[in-house]
Amino acid sequence: MQFLIDNFDLFWDAFLTTLSLSLLACLVALVLGTLLAAMRVSPIAPLRGLATFYVETFRNTPLTVVFFFMIFGLPQIDFVIGFFTGAVLSVGLYTAAFVCEALRSGINSVSPGQAEAARALGLTFGQSLREVVLPQAFRTVVPPLGNVLIAMVKNTSIAAGFSVSELSSLLPRLVNASAGDLTAILVGVVVGYMIITLPSALAVHRIERRVAILR
């Protein structure tokens, strides 16, 4: 316990890095994921193809490889991005594929009659998606989306291997400095992640109850 108090500054900085990395990546993933889901259900074949290609590429590539490409691959073609930006993009772009698939399952769960009725009222494809289908889709996907985002928070730990000093990068650093306090270090790191993930899980549960469709 004393060890954690002594090194509170380190844990706090690392926690803030993990938190900001998670929030920014979450933003990228949700925006891009929604866009991709819309593309995958759109009537325009090239858009569908493009989105499917994206999802299959990122969903089937290990996150570490995505990181490697961002940090060391892009500079090879003279496209250098900062390490933190690289981490946000890696985690965000990767998670977007999963967000897209979660949303698409929600869209598919809205009965086709809803979309047909919207079209019959004269709404365009975009309008019917925005006003009728997506609001209902989002409700059903709250639990799976929560899963995807919690997994994403933990995935940010891969950034430790790519020069982002987030929570899990404290493990090798502090263990090297004082191997005797291994347990305290582990506890500190785990608690740091839980401070982010547990409230998220609670929030997901709350939202789920609020927006639940009464059938």
Add this chain to the structure above:
Amino acid sequence: MRITRYAAAIAATGVVLAGCSSDAGETTEDAAGGGAEVADDVSFDEGTTMAELAESGTITVGTKFDQPGFGLAGPDGVPEGFDVEMAELIAAELGIATDDIEWVETVSANRESFIQNEDVDMVVATYTINDSRKELIDFAGPYYEAGQDIMVAAGNPLGIEGPDDLAGLNVCSVEGSTPAEEIRTNYPEATLTLFDVYSKCADALRNGQVDAVTTDNVILTGLVAGAPDEFELVGNPFTEEPYGIGITKGDDEFRSFINDTLEASFEDGSWAEAWDRTAGAITGTDAPEPPSVDRY
């Protein structure tokens, strides 16, 4: 009569088998490029670690698998390098052949726990002796004296001569290593970029994402040797990193035994030979003056 014939047959088989095994021994020794001569009649005081190891005929050694010149594992999983040769010297003195050494990969962050949990009998893994580690384990040696140095892009475009020139620059090392801590503490004006392995630092230097890479000179020479057109060593070591052999805390007999073995190897030249075969072959430098063993 019959029994005698059987006995003769068995004896003959024994001779053939013995012949085979000695052939095999020679072959592996050649493959290892020499290696220490295994002591055949060894005796130690009852109850010591040496007696236990000699009795069992095997020893488990923790070393690095990713350090060219010191401990680098090939596709067959058997490491080669200066650390490996040191461990073989000690094993040979215990009457244990090279083939009977069990190698375990240890990385910087788990070396103490491997010794404390007795997963390994000793750790020879570019292991810097320092006081906070001495609280958990004991060190024999040192058997080599390294120093922290700086690697830059070939031609040294920024004119870096030493750690003071790193102020305001982006310098790369590995998280959880002593060199990274050294920069953090004593050269805080330098911006640290920390990866988990040194090969990523080399990639980042190649891409121009960092201006310099810093760690122990022996590790850097390995990297420079791999890409002499791209990297060069500043060659101005600014710390002292005595490499020791980690063993269980309080095992003073084993520690003295290793120290004796090391000193003997310093004197009879086998230490220098080991250097020439491994790290020296990569860097092209002669064996340095052996360090003096610290019997604390």
